[in-house]
Amino acid sequence: MPPKLQELLDDLAMFPDRADRIEALIGFSREYRHPSPEEVPRTETARVPGCESEVFMGLSDGRFRFAVDNPQGVSAMALARILEGGLEARPADVPDDLVYQVFGRELSMGKSMGLTNMVRMVREAAKAS
Amino acid sequence: MSDIAERGYALPDVLVSTSWVQQRLNDPDVRIVESNEDPLLYATGHVPGAVEIDWTRDLNDPLRRDYLDKERFEALMAKNGIDNDTTVVFYGDKNNWWATYAAWVFLLFGHENIRIMDGGRKKWTDEGRPTTTERAAPAATTYTAPVRDDSEFRAFRDGVMKHVVEGKKLIDVRSPQEFSGERTHMPDYPNEGALRGGHIPGARSVPWAKAVAEDGTFRSADELRTIYQDGAGLAPADDVIVYCRIGERSSHTWFVLRYLLGYPNVRNYDGSWTEWGNLVGAPIEK
Numbered sequence: 001m002p003p004k005l006q007e008l009l010d011d012l013a014m015f016p017d018r019a020d021r022i023e024a025l026i027g028f029s030r031e032y033r034h035p036s037p038e039e040v041p042r043t044e045t046a047r048v049p050g051c052e053s054e055v056f057m058g059l060s061d062g063r064f065r066f067a068v069d070n071p072q073g074v075s076a077m078a079l080a081r082i083l084e085g086g087l088e089a090r091p092a093d094v095p096d097d098l099v100y101q102v103f104g105r106e107l108s109m110g111k112s113m114g115l116t117n118m119v120r121m122v123r124e125a126a127k128a129s
Numbered sequence: 130m131s132d133i134a135e136r137g138y139a140l141p142d143v144l145v146s147t148s149w150v151q152q153r154l155n156d157p158d159v160r161i162v163e164s165n166e167d168p169l170l171y172a173t174g175h176v177p178g179a180v181e182i183d184w185t186r187d188l189n190d191p192l193r194r195d196y197l198d199k200e201r202f203e204a205l206m207a208k209n210g211i212d213n214d215t216t217v218v219f220y221g222d223k224n225n226w227w228a229t230y231a232a233w234v235f236l237l238f239g240h241e242n243i244r245i246m247d248g249g250r251k252k253w254t255d256e257g258r259p260t261t262t263e264r265a266a267p268a269a270t271t272y273t274a275p276v277r278d279d280s281e282f283r284a285f286r287d288g289v290m291k292h293v294v295e296g297k298k299l300i301d302v303r304s305p306q307e308f309s310g311e312r313t314h315m316p317d318y319p320n321e322g323a324l325r326g327g328h329i330p331g332a333r334s335v336p337w338a339k340a341v342a343e344d345g346t347f348r349s350a351d352e353l354r355t356i357y358q359d360g361a362g363l364a365p366a367d368d369v370i371v372y373c374r375i376g377e378r379s380s381h382t383w384f385v386l387r388y389l390l391g392y393p394n395v396r397n398y399d400g401s402w403t404e405w406g407n408l409v410g411a412p413i414e415k
Contacts, residue, residue: 022172072222072251074169106185108166
């Protein structure tokens with residue numbers, strides 16, 4: 001697990017209550033900064049598959065960046081902020097169940113898969129680089 | 130989209146506009162309920178006074194694949210300030226996909242005084258109507274529910290099998306790729322949830338989102354008749370079962386057929402493809 005990502009997960013683990021955790025995740029989403037098309041080009045190859053929040057991934061200044069173009073995509077923004085803050089340019093050992101660790105079990109399969117694809121795309125990009 | 134009253138619905142009172150809701154924000158006889166797929170949305174801002182009902186946490190039995198029982202439903206109603214006479218207005222994300230699902234569960238307990246806010250959460254926010262992050266805390270009520278009655282609105286696998294044998298109408302509201310068997314889940318998502326791909330024999334494919342216009346509101350009755358009657362061969366007197374993967378998308382179509390087109394005999398098969406696609410001995414078509 002990348003150390004910074006572990007720190008963020010440890011922070012979240014301090015909120016066992018569902019409402020508190022939701023507030024913490026919303027806090028992450030508010031820290032998310034929407035990148036320009038120059039920073040993250042909105043191309044088909046950059047698009048995260050299955051993510052209804054219109055999410056694109058790119059590499060900017062040596063770090064992974066996510067463009068969440070749907071203003072209602074709060075969960076995607078929170079996860080983007082966690083991934084951006086918790087990963088180095090070549091992340092190793094990002095856990096398969098990261099979405100579960102962040103959001104818990106209360107996600108629909110559709111929502112869960114869209115978010116999981118954000119993680120998968122990072123892992124595949126890291127492997128390929 | 131035109132005013133709801135001009136769209137020719139069979140039971141128009143069940144669908145209400147955003148302005149109708151805004152005029153009733155302080156009406157003690159009305160409880161507004163937000164029900165979303167995204168569990169973070171409610172806390173980022175919601176219709177003032179709206180309570181949140183979460184489809185996994187609040188509506189499902191924690192230990193068996195079923196909905197909550199009478200006692201849990203009564204407790205849920207009491208906690209959210211809903212009594213037996215309260216008008217409950219549902220709205221949510223995904224064009225009210227989850228709102229209609231929640232409303233369908235309420236109807237299993239005989240709470241017929243329900244409304245759906247046309248256009249859902251997106252229309253409310255797009256119109257710049259007021260929102261708050263303050264979680265509603267209504268005074269607790271006393272609610273007396275009957276034992277849940279699934280017979281009118283819910284279908285089970287044995288009933289679906291009989292329905293198939295009798296050649297009655299089925300509507301599959303999943304994506305065309307799921308219907309054809311190319312995929313067992315939504316496009317771009319991993320193939321999970323069922324061993325086989327395809328559809329229940331005899332089903333016609335009408336993806337649920339066809340019932341919704343560009344702005345997220347429901348299409349007019351004439352447009353819906355074109356889709357479901359001319360396009361899928363349904364008639365108002367038909368005995369119809371709708372299904373999807375777990376019964377959530379199909380609750381949206383169930384609402385359209387039952388209330389907007391006024392079909393009296395429509396049931397939602399919530400076992401849907403996750404049950405049928407894994408069921409030993411069940412026939413499928415591709």
